[in-house]
Amino acid sequence: MAQSNDALWGGRFAGGPSEALAALSKSTHFDWRLASYDLKGTSAHLIALNAAGYLNDDEHAALNKAVAELAKRVEAGSFTPKPTEEDVHAALERGLIEIAGAQLAGKIRAGRSRNDQIATLIRSFMLDAADAIEEQLLNYLDALCTQAEEHMGVAMPGRTHFQHAQPVLLSHHLLAHAWPQVRNLQRLEDWRRRANKSAYGAGALAGNTLGLDPKLVAEALGLNGVSENSMDATSSRDLVAEFAFVLSMISIDLSRISEEVIAWVSYEFGYAKLADDFSTGSSIMPQKKNPDIAELARGKSGRLIGNLAGLLATLKGLPLSYNRDLQEDKEPVFDSFDSLMLLFPAFNGMISTLTFDRERLESLAPKGFSLATDVAEWLVKQGVVFRDAHEITGELVKFCEDNSLELDQVSDEDLQKVSKHLKPDLRKVLRVSGSIEARNGAGGTSSSQVVDQLVSLRKLTKAKRS
Numbered sequence: 266m267a268q269s270n271d272a273l274w275g276g277r278f279a280g281g282p283s284e285a286l287a288a289l290s291k292s293t294h295f296d297w298r299l300a301s302y303d304l305k306g307t308s309a310h311l312i313a314l315n316a317a318g319y320l321n322d323d324e325h326a327a328l329n330k331a332v333a334e335l336a337k338r339v340e341a342g343s344f345t346p347k348p349t350e351e352d353v354h355a356a357l358e359r360g361l362i363e364i365a366g367a368q369l370a371g372k373i374r375a376g377r378s379r380n381d382q383i384a385t386l387i388r389s390f391m392l393d394a395a396d397a398i399e400e401q402l403l404n405y406l407d408a409l410c411t412q413a414e415e416h417m418g419v420a421m422p423g424r425t426h427f428q429h430a431q432p433v434l435l436s437h438h439l440l441a442h443a444w445p446q447v448r449n450l451q452r453l454e455d456w457r458r459r460a461n462k463s464a465y466g467a468g469a470l471a472g473n474t475l476g477l478d479p480k481l482v483a484e485a486l487g488l489n490g491v492s493e494n495s496m497d498a499t500s501s502r503d504l505v506a507e508f509a510f511v512l513s514m515i516s517i518d519l520s521r522i523s524e525e526v527i528a529w530v531s532y533e534f535g536y537a538k539l540a541d542d543f544s545t546g547s548s549i550m551p552q553k554k555n556p557d558i559a560e561l562a563r564g565k566s567g568r569l570i571g572n573l574a575g576l577l578a579t580l581k582g583l584p585l586s587y588n589r590d591l592q593e594d595k596e597p598v599f600d601s602f603d604s605l606m607l608l609f610p611a612f613n614g615m616i617s618t619l620t621f622d623r624e625r626l627e628s629l630a631p632k633g634f635s636l637a638t639d640v641a642e643w644l645v646k647q648g649v650v651f652r653d654a655h656e657i658t659g660e661l662v663k664f665c666e667d668n669s670l671e672l673d674q675v676s677d678e679d680l681q682k683v684s685k686h687l688k689p690d691l692r693k694v695l696r697v698s699g700s701i702e703a704r705n706g707a708g709g710t711s712s713s714q715v716v717d718q719l720v721s722l723r724k725l726t727k728a729k730r731s
C-alpha cells in the first residue's frame with residue numbers, strides 16, 4: 266500500500282511511503298501557514314547561491330521572478346499544497362518547478378536542508394507574532410490606564426487572603442494588573458534579542474560544503490545574526506519554548522484579573538457592571554448577564570499552559586541534533602498565539618467598558634476593620650511599642666465585634682476603656698482618605714504615588730509604540 270512519492274527524498278527508496286506513514290508524517294495542514302516565510306527564506310538563499318557562484322545573475326533573476334510569482338499565487342490561494350505533499354517545503358518546491366522548470370528550480374535546494382529552513386521559519390513566524398501580541402498588550406495597558414485615570418480618588422477594599430485588609434485606590438488596584446504585563450512586554454523584548462538569528466547555513470546539522478555565506482541570508486531576512494553552532498541551530502527549540510512561556514504568562518496574568526472581574530460583577534460584590542456588548546445571557550434564565558469573556562480568558566490560560574508543558578515534554582531527552590519530534594513544536598505555539606489574538610480584542614473591550622460603582626466601593630473600603638493597621642501605627646507615633654500597639658488594636662477590634670460597631674463608631678469613653686492610649690485624636694486616622702494618603706512611599710496607594718505610576722506607564726507605552 267505504498268503511494269506515489271511527492272516527497273523531497275525519493276532517490277534511495279524503491280517505493281513511496283505507506284499511506285499510514287504519509288498520514289503520520291504530514292505537516293502541511295499546519296506548516297502551510299509558514300509558506301510566506303519559506304519563500305522569503307528562498308529569496309535570501311538565492312542571494313547566497315548567487316554570491317558563491319552556483320547561480321549566475323540571469324538564473325538568479327529568473328528564480329527571483331519565480332519566487333515572486335509563486336508568492337503571489339500562494340497569497341491569492343491559487344497555489345495550494347497537494348494532499349500527498351508532506352510539508353510546506355515540498356509543496357513550494359513543486360510550485361517553483363512548475364514556474365521555473367526543474368532544471369533551474371532544481372538548483373535551489375543546494376546547501377540548505379529542511380532542518381535549517383524550519384528552524385529559521387519558526388523564528389521568523391514568532392518574531393512577527395511577537396509584534397502582534399505586543400500591539401494587543403499595549404491596547405490592554407491603555408485600557409487599564411484609562412480606567413485608572415477616570416477613577417482617580419475612588420477607594421476600595423484592598424484584600425489579602427481575600428479578606429478586607431487595607432483600603433486602596435481602585436486605580437492602584439487596576440494598575441497592579443498593568444505591571445506584570447509590562448514585564449511580559451520586556452520579556453518579549455529580551456527574547457527577541459536571542460530569537461533574532463538565522464539558522465540558515467547549518468544545513469542538516471553540520472554546516473554546508475558549498476561555501477555559502479549565511480550572513481547574506483540573515484541580512485536578507487532582516488535577522489541580526491547567524492547561529493554560532495550548526496547542530497544547536499537545527500536541534501534546539503528553547504526559543505520556541507521561551508516564546509510559549511511568555512504567551513502563557515500573559516494569559517495567566519489575564520486570568521488573574523479575570524478572576525477578580527468575575528467576582529466584582531457578582532451580586533454580592535456589586536463593584537462593577539459589564540457592558541451589554543461584552544457580556545452574555547442565559548438561554549433559560551432571562552435575568553442573567555454573564556462574564557463569559559473573563560471566564561474564557563481564565564479557561565484559555567489552562568490551554569496555553571498545556572501548550573507550553575507539552576512542548577517542554579517534547580524537548581526533554583532529545584539527543585543532538587535534528588529529530589522528527591521537533592515537528593511537534595509548531596502547533597502548540599500557533600495555538601497559543603491564535604488563542605491570545607482571539608481573546609485580546611474581546612478582553613480589552615470588556616476592560617474598557619466596565620463601569621464601577623464608586624459609592625459601593627467607597628462605602629465598603631473601611632469595612633472589615635480595614636483601618637486597624639492605621640490605628641496601630643497611630644499608637645506607634647504616640648510612642649507605644651508596636652507589639653503593644655498591635656495588641657491594643659486587636660482588643661479594640663474585638664470590642665467592636667462584640668458590640669457590632671465599626672472602628673469609628675466607638676465612643677471616646679469606650680476607647681479609653683479599651684486602652685488609655687486610645688485618645689479621641691485617634692479619630693483623624695479612622696478615615697479612608699487619610700489612610701490612603703498616608704501611604705505615600707514609593708509604590709504606595711496614595712494618590713500622588715498612583716499618579717506617578719500612571720505617568721510612567723503612559724510614557725512606557727508611548728515609547729514602545731513609537
Ligand code: ARG
Binds near residue numbers: 292587589591592
Ligand atoms: N516538518 C519538519 C519539522 O517541522 C521539517 C524538517 C524535516 N526534516 C526532516 N529531516 N525530516 O520539523
